[in-house]
Amino acid sequence: MTVSQATNRVLGVERLAPGIFVLRFERKGLKFETGQYLSLGLPGLRKEREYSIYSGEADPELSVLVKEVPSGEISPQLAKLKPGDALNVSGPFGYFLLRPTIGPGYPLLWIATGTGISPFRSFARSLPETDYVLLHGTRSLEETVLSSGFARSQTVSCVSGSPGGTYHGRVTGYLSTMELSPLTRVFLCGNCDMIYDAFDLLQAKGIPAGQIFTEVYY
Amino acid sequence: MKYYILNLGCQMNQADSERIQSVLETMGLQKTDDEAQASVLGLVACSVRQKAIDRVHTKIHEWNERKAQENVVTFLSGCVLPADEDAFLKKFDLMFSIADLGKLPELLRGHGIVTPLSQTLPAGNGLDHFWNVVPQYSSTFEAYVPIQNGCDKFCTFCAVPYTRGREVSRPSAAILQEVRDLVDKGFKSITLLGQNVNSYGLDKPGEELSFVNLLTQIGEYGRSTGREFWVYFTSPHPRDMGTDILEAIRDFPVLAKHIHLPLQSGDDKVLIRMNRNHSMDRYRSLVGTLRELLPEATLVTDIIVGFTGESVEQFENTRLAMREFGYQMAFVAAYSPRPGAASARWNDDVPLGEKKRRLQVLTEELHLSSLEFNRKLLGRNLRVLVERQDKKAGYLAARTEGKIPIRFASSDLSLIGSFVSVVVESVVPLSIEGRLV
Numbered sequence: 001m002t003v004s005q006a007t008n009r010v011l012g013v014e015r016l017a018p019g020i021f022v023l024r025f026e027r028k029g030l031k032f033e034t035g036q037y038l039s040l041g042l043p044g045l046r047k048e049r050e051y052s053i054y055s056g057e058a059d060p061e062l063s064v065l066v067k068e069v070p071s072g073e074i075s076p077q078l079a080k081l082k083p084g085d086a087l088n089v090s091g092p093f094g095y096f097l098l099r100p101t102i103g104p105g106y107p108l109l110w111i112a113t114g115t116g117i118s119p120f121r122s123f124a125r126s127l128p129e130t131d132y133v134l135l136h137g138t139r140s141l142e143e144t145v146l147s148s149g150f151a152r153s154q155t156v157s158c159v160s161g162s163p164g165g166t167y168h169g170r171v172t173g174y175l176s177t178m179e180l181s182p183l184t185r186v187f188l189c190g191n192c193d194m195i196y197d198a199f200d201l202l203q204a205k206g207i208p209a210g211q212i213f214t215e216v217y218y
Numbered sequence: 219m220k221y222y223i224l225n226l227g228c229q230m231n232q233a234d235s236e237r238i239q240s241v242l243e244t245m246g247l248q249k250t251d252d253e254a255q256a257s258v259l260g261l262v263a264c265s266v267r268q269k270a271i272d273r274v275h276t277k278i279h280e281w282n283e284r285k286a287q288e289n290v291v292t293f294l295s296g297c298v299l300p301a302d303e304d305a306f307l308k309k310f311d312l313m314f315s316i317a318d319l320g321k322l323p324e325l326l327r328g329h330g331i332v333t334p335l336s337q338t339l340p341a342g343n344g345l346d347h348f349w350n351v352v353p354q355y356s357s358t359f360e361a362y363v364p365i366q367n368g369c370d371k372f373c374t375f376c377a378v379p380y381t382r383g384r385e386v387s388r389p390s391a392a393i394l395q396e397v398r399d400l401v402d403k404g405f406k407s408i409t410l411l412g413q414n415v416n417s418y419g420l421d422k423p424g425e426e427l428s429f430v431n432l433l434t435q436i437g438e439y440g441r442s443t444g445r446e447f448w449v450y451f452t453s454p455h456p457r458d459m460g461t462d463i464l465e466a467i468r469d470f471p472v473l474a475k476h477i478h479l480p481l482q483s484g485d486d487k488v489l490i491r492m493n494r495n496h497s498m499d500r501y502r503s504l505v506g507t508l509r510e511l512l513p514e515a516t517l518v519t520d521i522i523v524g525f526t527g528e529s530v531e532q533f534e535n536t537r538l539a540m541r542e543f544g545y546q547m548a549f550v551a552a553y554s555p556r557p558g559a560a561s562a563r564w565n566d567d568v569p570l571g572e573k574k575r576r577l578q579v580l581t582e583e584l585h586l587s588s589l590e591f592n593r594k595l596l597g598r599n600l601r602v603l604v605e606r607q608d609k610k611a612g613y614l615a616a617r618t619e620g621k622i623p624i625r626f627a628s629s630d631l632s633l634i635g636s637f638v639s640v641v642v643e644s645v646v647p648l649s650i651e652g653r654l655v
Binding site for chain 2: 002003005039046047048050090093094095192195196199208209210214216218
């Protein structure tokens with residue numbers, strides 16, 4: 001994919017849960033492969049941050065899922081954007097790619113915490129026929145709204161901080177109970193602690209490192 | 219009027235400096251190594267570590283004290299984090315990114331540095347202009363040729379994507395022309411430079427050569443001239459290193475049998491945290507192919523010890539990897555947070571003493587693997603490139619095609635910059651000694 005750098009117009013900010021919002025903006029012909037990320041900055045603000053693309057490959061606009069960090073340098077500014085505001089967009093970047101892993105007999109397991117669900121939402125929109133199991137971990141029940149667009153039969157919502165969801169506990173708790181085919185391709189996205197714990201569990205279950213794809217959020 | 223440039227960075231910064239020098243000399247300024255003699259004082263900065271940034275502050279403070287006494291103009295270029303720009307702009311008279319090098323004469327004119335030549339210099343701008351500036355090479359036989367600028371890999375320990383921006387490939391026609399010119403002028407060692415040299419061309423699919431095609435064209439040119447020279451490249455990323463690149467190195471004698479393959483860590487989980495986007499299995503497979511196709515090549519790496527969160531067990535995996543891959547050289551650094559890099563937001567939680575211990579352990583491993591490799595060279599007749607007088611009186615310092623330092627008894631300074639043959643007579647870790655034949 002050719003990397004482009006442009007100033008795009010904001011189309012809207014949609015609050016999904018406390019401190020979590022979707023930022024929608026013009027696509028301007030940017031091509032990407034589902035799973036990639038963009039670097040976003042604001043004119044005059046000499047900082048950038050990378051965000052996984054939340055929208056699908058065929059969507060007319062681009063969107064990212066943002067967790068607002070009150071002490072952060074970028075996310076509080078993004079939260080204040082209004083339709084028509086300018087946004088510096090460069091990308092796409094990254095190798096968290098679903099397409100090369102799809103094949104008959106290769107089960108797909110997607111594991112996310114919090115806004116780490118973003119690339120999986122893009123996977124599901126871009127390749128809707130894909131058969132997968134999604135484990136989504138959140139601290140609160142309110143955040144389970146992030147997985148509401150996924151097929152219920154394929155989604156396990158793991159809520160650690162309060163009762164509710166499909167499973168009460170961390171995604172790694174649920175993962176430890178699962179039986180996996182050794183051919184499973186596993187995608188992990190979210191905080192590094194979860195990824196490390198899941199990586200160890202997967203290795204113990206016989207999944208080689210080459211079948212584990214990761215995107216660390218920080 | 220004289221200028222002085224202080225280069226604080228890597229080979230990329232050296233290549234930048236050589237082009238800045240060229241612009242200044244085209245204006246009619248003369249280089250001096252004594253900054254007290256200079257009216258124009260330039261600094262090519264590095265943002266790799268806080269220590270390097272601190273050096274910029276120290277130096278400009280010194281220069282500004284001098285400025286209070288006499289009329290000097292200061293400028294800053296190189297790798298500067300956007301977040302540091304405002305602070306530096308207050309201290310330096312001028313600051314420009316390397317893509318704006320073409321504006322330097324005009325910027326200096328604005329500060330009263332006017333020469334008869336500078337008034338007629340054509341204005342230029344952008345990376346293409348920068349690349350087309352013929353540099354003032356700092357050596358007569360060794361040159362660095364930038365082939366790309368910027369980086370799209372976003373390794374969490376590195377700030378280059380923020381200081382140099384997105385990966386942009388230099389037009390291959392200009393690279394090939396510069397390489398041909400260097401070869402025709404008798405240069406013996408040419409290093410293609412970029413943050414990810416082997417992703418060269420990926421930003422211009424269908425428009426530009428791939429990295430392997432670029433190497434092939436250089437190899438074919440070398441073959442057609444019949445001249446003896448060595449072409450290196452640095453630094454590649456294991457993710458983009460294909461068998462085709464190793465095959466090209468095997469097939470063309472001018473492509474040096476010296477592979478720089480940064481490992482950074484020998485632990486899969488640390489590689490994940492570093493966002494390196496390859497596994498140890500991938501790296502192991504590459505080294506296996508390398509040993510099969512290029513059994514005599516030297517293998518060189520970069521490693522960071524004490525990266526944020528690196529456990530003793532994870533470090534041990536790196537030590538085992540060093541033993542497994544048997545490097546001839548390794549640039550091992552104790553982790554320090556790079557301001558602006560993603561990992562700077564994580565705790566730097568490995569104590570300094572422990573980082574030093576890990577560094578020492580890997581240094582010992584390196585000595586073992588280097589000595590083992592060097593012992594196999596005993597009695598061999600090697601072509602070497604003579605670089606300078608050695609510290610030992612009556613000796614010259616050279617290096618092999620694989621960049622192993624070698625010295626031999628000779629006081630013939632006319633050999634500097636040429637290839638000679640040397641029989642290896644004794645070896646120690648990281649260097650060898652021989653006899654001129």
